Amino acid sequence: MKPAPFHYERPTSLAEALDLLAADGVETKALAGGQSLVPLMNLRLARPDVLVDLDAVAELRGISRSGDQVRIGALTRHEQTATDALVRERLPLLAHAAVHIGHRAIRTRGTLGGSLAHADPAAELPVASLALGAEVDVASARGARTIPIAELFDGPLSTTVADDELIVAVRYPVDAGRRPFGFAELARRHGDFALTVAAVTLSVDGDGGCRAATVALGGIGGSPRLVGPAARALIGTRIDPAAVELAVASVDDAVRPVADLHGSVAYRRAMAALLTRQAIAMARGAR
Amino acid sequence: MRCTVNGTSHRLDVEPRRLAVDVLRENLGLTGTHAGCEHGVCGACTILLDGEPVRSCLLFAPQLDGRDVRTVEGLAGPGDELHPLQQSFGAHHGLQCGFCTPGMLLTALDLLGHNPTPTRDEVREALSANLCRCTGYQQIVDAVMDSSRGGAFDCT
Ligand SMILES: Cc1cc2nc3c(=O)[nH]c(=O)nc-3n(C[C@H](O)[C@H](O)[C@H](O)COP(=O)(O)OP(=O)(O)OC[C@H]3O[C@@H](n4cnc5c(N)ncnc54)[C@H](O)[C@@H]3O)c2cc1C
Ligand code: FES
Ligand code: FES
Numbered sequence: 001m002k003p004a005p006f007h008y009e010r011p012t013s014l015a016e017a018l019d020l021l022a023a024d025g026v027e028t029k030a031l032a033g034g035q036s037l038v039p040l041m042n043l044r045l046a047r048p049d050v051l052v053d054l055d056a057v058a059e060l061r062g063i064s065r066s067g068d069q070v071r072i073g074a075l076t077r078h079e080q081t082a083t084d085a086l087v088r089e090r091l092p093l094l095a096h097a098a099v100h101i102g103h104r105a106i107r108t109r110g111t112l113g114g115s116l117a118h119a120d121p122a123a124e125l126p127v128a129s130l131a132l133g134a135e136v137d138v139a140s141a142r143g144a145r146t147i148p149i150a151e152l153f154d155g156p157l158s159t160t161v162a163d164d165e166l167i168v169a170v171r172y173p174v175d176a177g178r179r180p181f182g183f184a185e186l187a188r189r190h191g192d193f194a195l196t197v198a199a200v201t202l203s204v205d206g207d208g209g210c211r212a213a214t215v216a217l218g219g220i221g222g223s224p225r226l227v228g229p230a231a232r233a234l235i236g237t238r239i240d241p242a243a244v245e246l247a248v249a250s251v252d253d254a255v256r257p258v259a260d261l262h263g264s265v266a267y268r269r270a271m272a273a274l275l276t277r278q279a280i281a282m283a284r285g286a287r
Numbered sequence: 288m289r290c291t292v293n294g295t296s297h298r299l300d301v302e303p304r305r306l307a308v309d310v311l312r313e314n315l316g317l318t319g320t321h322a323g324c325e326h327g328v329c330g331a332c333t334i335l336l337d338g339e340p341v342r343s344c345l346l347f348a349p350q351l352d353g354r355d356v357r358t359v360e361g362l363a364g365p366g367d368e369l370h371p372l373q374q375s376f377g378a379h380h381g382l383q384c385g386f387c388t389p390g391m392l393l394t395a396l397d398l399l400g401h402n403p404t405p406t407r408d409e410v411r412e413a414l415s416a417n418l419c420r421c422t423g424y425q426q427i428v429d430a431v432m433d434s435s436r437g438g439a440f441d442c443t
Contacts, residue, residue: 001325008303008349031347038345039326042306051303053350079339103416104397105333105340190415 003041007050014059014139014168020052021164022141030054030166032075032114035106060113060168063087068174069135074113074167079104081112081125091172093181093199097128100183103191113167121156122194122219124185130216130226131199132176140165153223176214179203182282184275188262195219195262198275202283208238215247215279220272221256229254230276244280251276290351292317293361299348307346308332311358319359319389323418330417333390334358340397340416359389362396371440372396372430378439381430383421390417395431396442403436410435 011017021028029048031037032055040046054060060075063084070090072081081087082098101107101115101124115125116136126149134149138161147160149170154160161167179201185194196219203212213231218224229250237243257268289298292315299314306325311317311334323331325344332343335357362370372392375381382388391414398405398413405413410431411424419427434440 002306002309003304003347005302005304008347010349034345034347034350035327035342038347042325042344051347055350103330104413105330105342105394105416106327108336108339109341109345190412 001042004044004047006048009050010053010056012056014057017052017054017057017166018139018141026050028052032111033109035110036114036118069171070174071169071171072112073169074111076112078107078110082107090174091177093132093183094128096183097124100124100185112170116152117159117161117167119153119157119159121224122197124197126153126224127197127199127216127218129170130224131201131214132172135171137168138165139168150226155223176201180283182279184278186271186275196268196271196275198279200279200283210234210237210239215276217272221258227251227254239284244277248273248276288349288352290354290356292356293358301348303347303349305348306344307348307351308343310348311343317358317360321386321389330390330394331387333393335393340394359392362392371442372434375430375434375440379426379430379433381427387417387419391427399435399442405435407432
């Protein structure tokens with residue numbers, strides 16, 4: 001239960017970190033909060049040659065409002081995402097989701113960038129970020145680009161971020177952030193990874209008509225993802241019981257759960273439907 | 288690498304892959320911090336890093352550089368008088384084998400630091416970060432409740 005030897009680097013600028021990640025012929029990994037990578041290294045499921053500790057890279061920090069977006073640095077700890085005044089005010093869904101992660105001793109270390117890059121299929125922040133329509137800024141020694149969150153996840157524990165790229169920041173539209181939201185998850189014990197997670201945002205006009213909606217789920221087999229048909233089942237309706245049932249049926253079509261120690265396929269399907277219903281109800285109630 | 292542990296500063300020369308829990312136990316002889324699961328789940332290795340609770344099995348030695356660490360050895364007062372929270376654990380039989388106790392104490396201390404009058408549910412939620420195979424948790428919750436402001440053992 002001890003990690004294999006590695007070479008440790010602690011760059012103090014983004015450029016220096018990206019140069020280290022660009023090196024050929026050695027397996028180089030970024031270390032953010034270490035709450036997913038270090039368990040894998042202790043179990044020797046990961047054995048990087050070089051570890052690039054991001055902790056001293058100032059460009060990866062900070063939470064700020066710029067125009068119609070809130071920008072959150074990749075190195076922002078879950079505890080900060082859960083408690084920061086700007087996040088709580090402008091992106092309450094994200095703050096709410098962050099509180100559900102593990103325990104305080106995990107949240108004081110784990111980071112937003114690490115959670116998105118690790119891409120656990122049932123992690124909270126990926127699902128909340130999908131529902132909010134985030135944009136992910138990545139950079140490498142080759143240049144910078146932006147990945148829409150819907151194109152970030154590429155199967156369980158896999159993303160479209162290249163090995164030499166770093167997530168620098170995540171940008172969230174304030175417009176989606178201010179919508180009423182719902183969030184529901186099923187975990188065996190408090191602080192455990194969820195089996196299934198659902199997040200919903202609704203935009204409702206004065207007459208109760210639904211103008212826009214997003215429905216995102218995790219822990220449903222494959223990557224966490226947006227369920228477009230479920231959102232479309234709600235848009236243009238008054239979110240009456242028939243529309244909700246249609247949305248839930250779309251979720252049932254979209255999930256591909258796999259049976260494991262924690263639940264059968266039928267159980268996981270039932271939970272995805274139930275959590276979707278709960279998240280929609282919470283979003284409606286919050287209006 | 289330099290760090291401060293329980294108020295004493297140390298200079299160490301260690302391999303980067305050495306876990307913080309092993310630095311404390313093996314290099315510094317502070318064996319109060321226990322290594323259980325070594326993958327972040329059990330909480331036995333919980334320490335305070337710059338005042339915040341962290342898993343010392345998920346930190347590498349160089350990540351302690353320039354930081355302030357507090358371990359269970361740092362709780363007792365001058366003359367080795369036990370910290371009120373430790374006394375309360377004793378009074379309420381909040382430990383049996385004691386393996387989980389250092390992590391429980393530091394987790395509870397962190398909770399009482401920012402919430403001096405927690406409800407029983409809040410105590411249970413905070414302690415859910417730490418596993419205990421002996422006590423059934425009730426006495427640990429009792430001990431922490433009794434240490435909250437106004438209890439017999441004032442930790443604030
Ligand atoms: C006991 C326990 C319980 C937990 N419970 C939950 C839970 O309930 N929900 C949940 O969502 N998570 C949970 N976690 C995981 C936690 O949220 C992690 O913090 C998160 O998954 C990874 O973030 P990190 O900063 O720790 O990343 P690290 O572990 O440092 O890195 C993870 C991966 O991401 C890469 N990476 C890190 N930062 C970047 C970046 N900026 N750009 C590109 N790649 C990067 C690393 O190279 C590595 O491959 C738990 C962890 C533990 C130990
Ligand atoms: S030994 Fe660190 S959490 Fe179990
Ligand atoms: S007292 Fe034995 S594990 Fe808690």
